[in-house]
Amino acid sequence: MEAPRKAARSRTTTQDAVRDIKKYIRDNHLRTGDILPSETVLCEELGCSRSAIREAIRALVTLDIVEVRHGYGTFVSSMSLEPLINGMVFRTVLDNDTSVENMFYVVDTREILDLSLGAELIEVFTDSDRQALLDLVEKMREHNDRGEPFVAEDQAFHRTLLSRTKNPLIRELNDAFWRIQTEAQPLLNMAMPADIDQTIKAHIDIVEALSKGDAEAYRAAVLNHYAPFRRMIAGMLDEN
Amino acid sequence: MEAPRKAARSRTTTQDAVRDIKKYIRDNHLRTGDILPSETVLCEELGCSRSAIREAIRALVTLDIVEVRHGYGTFVSSMSLEPLINGMVFRTVLDNDTSVENMFYVVDTREILDLSLGAELIEVFTDSDRQALLDLVEKMREHNDRGEPFVAEDQAFHRTLLSRTKNPLIRELNDAFWRIQTEAQPLLNMAMPADIDQTIKAHIDIVEALSKGDAEAYRAAVLNHYAPFRRMIAGMLDEN
Incomplete structure (x- = not known):
């Protein structure tokens, strides 16, 4: 039962980071196609751990809110259905x-x-x-x-x-x-x-x-x- | 540019694991509230790496398809909007x-x-x-x-x-x-x-x-x- 417990713990932090990244996108007037700062900058700006940021980015990819372009960076996505x-x-x-x-x-x-x-x-x-x-x-x-x-x-x-x-x-x-x-x-x-x-x-x-x-x-x-x-x-x- | 490249690589595997877990849920007639096998069993059944399964579970949590109940395991979720x-x-x-x-x-x-x-x-x-x-x-x-x-x-x-x-x-x-x-x-x-x-x-x-x-x-x-x-x-x- 160790693994689920871990997942549940990290999820809370991830959700905080998801919320913070969404807020960052809005506050900085980023739009579809705009690039997000690097993980390092996001960590500093939002005061989250690197792993929380990384997991949050994955969650946002899953929701089609951001997309990771191989070798280029993370971008605000089209937010499709x-x-x-x-x-x-x-x-x-x-x-x-x-x-x-x-x-x-x-x-x-x-x-x-x-x-x-x-x-x-x-x-x-x-x-x-x-x-x-x-x-x-x-x-x-x-x-x-x-x-x-x-x-x-x-x-x-x-x-x-x-x-x-x-x-x-x-x-x-x-x-x-x-x-x-x-x-x-x-x-x-x-x-x-x-x-x-x-x-x-x-x-x-x-x-x-x-x-x-x-x-x-x-x-x-x-x-x-x-x-x-x-x-x-x-x-x-x-x-x- | 290392981190995004890594994320992109692991995402493909995650998506495969997401597809395989969804197929597992259907093939085994699991319904909302039913428990999923442990990570170890899923790895064996689906032939995916443990990290792919773990990330896939996170993606499925994000989509409200499964939920992780602290200390109990992973369950098929209500799949709300x-x-x-x-x-x-x-x-x-x-x-x-x-x-x-x-x-x-x-x-x-x-x-x-x-x-x-x-x-x-x-x-x-x-x-x-x-x-x-x-x-x-x-x-x-x-x-x-x-x-x-x-x-x-x-x-x-x-x-x-x-x-x-x-x-x-x-x-x-x-x-x-x-x-x-x-x-x-x-x-x-x-x-x-x-x-x-x-x-x-x-x-x-x-x-x-x-x-x-x-x-x-x-x-x-x-x-x-x-x-x-x-x-x-x-x-x-x-x-x-």
């Missing part, structure tokens, strides 16, 4: 008794986020968006006809769809939940729904509804887009 | 040039999430929810009349409001963005809006709209709830 996404994928698939239900809520969350953007998307939608999105759907269909996955095109579709919306947090959440679904699905040995055609077609309906400014048709198309996943997951839940 | 929330608060307040705008998007995200739940909330709302929520608003008002904050009551209000909704991820996101706003505000020296009365009153309107099953009134009340924050933030953006 990457750690969240990895954690959520793991949490989604962890427990066999609940993983399928968890996937249901991931899909449901994507649907809620998409539906919430209808009015704004109608306002900002342009003809060039329409063409770019329809081109992506065409590629999805080609891949699907050849029995190939179309993950990249699907992600590009949903990113392009939201590219003109004003709230960057909603765009990030949308992409995060897309990734949680996409990464969790194979871990649960979930195939694509048999009626994935309906989802592909629904992408076109989403585009045309926005192009016409038809909020009700957009809503219906979003529901159709997720319906095959809902049905597949409901089927798996019934089996258990 | 805690690391996300801390990271998001930091990211929100980091850059003076964008922090006020970031707050605008945090408030906007809360509003989008609240609005998206109207139809479901109307369906599941009960008389006892109404009473519990009105009691909380009464306490908010009492605190506010005495010039005191009412953070706990406000959080309890929004948690209670969503307590009957079916999607736990949306409940978590709602609470996460509540916390991001609440924790970032003092870091940016943002006071409460001068017209916070309107927000308090809007809580009552939200309750009564749901009680009557009036979706339009719910929508209007949610907009009123956030309006004082929107105005305050817009005023700060105009100043810059």
Whole structure:
């Protein structure tokens, strides 16, 4: 029992150092891409031990708050939702008794986020968006006809769809939940729904509804887009 | 430049060990609260060095995937959104040039999430929810009349409001963005809006709209709830 006790002790100090380094970054107006002082300088400035600083830097790397660039130093990172996404994928698939239900809520969350953007998307939608999105759907269909996955095109579709919306947090959440679904699905040995055609077609309906400014048709198309996943997951839940 | 290079080298190994421990947890059907084997056993099972395992455990603690209980061992943790929330608060307040705008998007995200739940909330709302929520608003008002904050009551209000909704991820996101706003505000020296009365009153309107099953009134009340924050933030953006 020695090792865990040690880890717990050092963790408190690490957390203090994490807090102090974050404060240092703010107080010195460092931004994404800016370099942090060396460990030695941080030790002096913050009055922490070298090992606490080192562990704190590791924790901040884990959280994507700083990044260590091989041979160059430690920099303020982009602070992406990457750690969240990895954690959520793991949490989604962890427990066999609940993983399928968890996937249901991931899909449901994507649907809620998409539906919430209808009015704004109608306002900002342009003809060039329409063409770019329809081109992506065409590629999805080609891949699907050849029995190939179309993950990249699907992600590009949903990113392009939201590219003109004003709230960057909603765009990030949308992409995060897309990734949680996409990464969790194979871990649960979930195939694509048999009626994935309906989802592909629904992408076109989403585009045309926005192009016409038809909020009700957009809503219906979003529901159709997720319906095959809902049905597949409901089927798996019934089996258990 | 020695230290960063070392950190970068060990990080790769750590990430492998992180992946392997996560796989171990899944393959052995461990769940929240279950104990992990000792470091020695993990080293043997996963073929990693002791230092890689130790660093991986630290990374997993940082991500709230495992927790080290002093003197007892390492356990699968609750995998909360805690690391996300801390990271998001930091990211929100980091850059003076964008922090006020970031707050605008945090408030906007809360509003989008609240609005998206109207139809479901109307369906599941009960008389006892109404009473519990009105009691909380009464306490908010009492605190506010005495010039005191009412953070706990406000959080309890929004948690209670969503307590009957079916999607736990949306409940978590709602609470996460509540916390991001609440924790970032003092870091940016943002006071409460001068017209916070309107927000308090809007809580009552939200309750009564749901009680009557009036979706339009719910929508209007949610907009009123956030309006004082929107105005305050817009005023700060105009100043810059």
